[in-house]
Amino acid sequence: MLIVVPAETAETERRVALVPDAVKKLSKLGLTLKIESGAGLKTGYSDQDYLSAGAEIETDRSALLGQADIVLRVQKPSISDIDLLKAGCIQISYLDPYNEPTLIDKLAEKSITAISMEMIPRTTRAQKMDALSSQANLAGYVMVIIAAQKLDRILPMMMTPAGTLSPAKVFVIGAGVAGLQAIATAKRLGARVEAFDTRPVVAEQVRSLGAKFVEIDLGTTGQTEAGYAKELTAEQLELQRQGMKSVISAADIVITTAQLFGRPAPKIVTHDMVEVMKPGGVIVDMAVDSGGNVDGSIPDQTVDVGGVSIIGMSNLPAEVCKDASQMYASNLVNLVTEFWDPENESFALNLDDDILSGCVITTAGSIVNQSILSLRNQES
16 A cells, blocks of 8 residues: 655645654555655655655656555645545545535545544544644644744843843633643743633643633633533623733733634634733734634734734744654554554544544545534535
């Protein structure tokens, strides 16, 4: 069976689906691997690195995709790339299946088995394959580093003969994987950190990292079975905004990480909240690519509003592409290894499996994912 890794074509994408060490691991399973020439260059891996790891290098992208049994990539494929794949091919990558109906229909039409890395369930067994979590961890780190670089003062307290500098104040909104990493990073850099999340259950995690959990009474909130925050009502969002406004007014850095899987991000930081922030302050909006948590944030731009910098970066993990690629490649290797059948030398596509039933979107000419099918039925 042939696994291929095409080069990523998105302008902001510096990651690669497999690093050389991952190639070695898959080669030991008896799999043949072909990498498109130059696929790893932005991550710091040469074609020779992949050759040394046991892969072949292909310069013809069309030929590469046309012979693939399994395609591993980071970003969703283009329609033109899907046209090159043979029926029965397994395509594994991010797919954004809730928001890409045309892409999903095309994959079904071509009889491609499409596996969405966003849809890997958050269970103990699937943890090693959970790309959303591995990449969010890095995004949380990157947000703080970017904010610290942009801020016009240092983060830690510093005692000098010329006087004492007080620590910067960082406010993190959302204490999921990315938010908790942002808290931990800001604390390591010496900042005074406060955090808020609609799920009271995470308060202890916030405090364990040395941050203060901001208490705002929103009534009944909680989280979904998958561990995501439940969507707030309009009344709850307004209560949240008012409660956060005073915290933001004293903050030097605000980090927003609130995302709703498959839906637009909630608007949390409004114009009036930005206006109360001190000039020189920095806001980083992790959700900018799905509508944004912050009024005025623009993907891949820094916007100045009254002296406050609003940073919207759509691909935060790509800023640390070497580590991000290593972690994503490990997720892919674990996924392929988990379902590799050595006796039949094939990927065991058992849709009764709790992991595959969650992340397989199309196969054998049909959409088979129940969540996507339910969405289609609601829209029809």
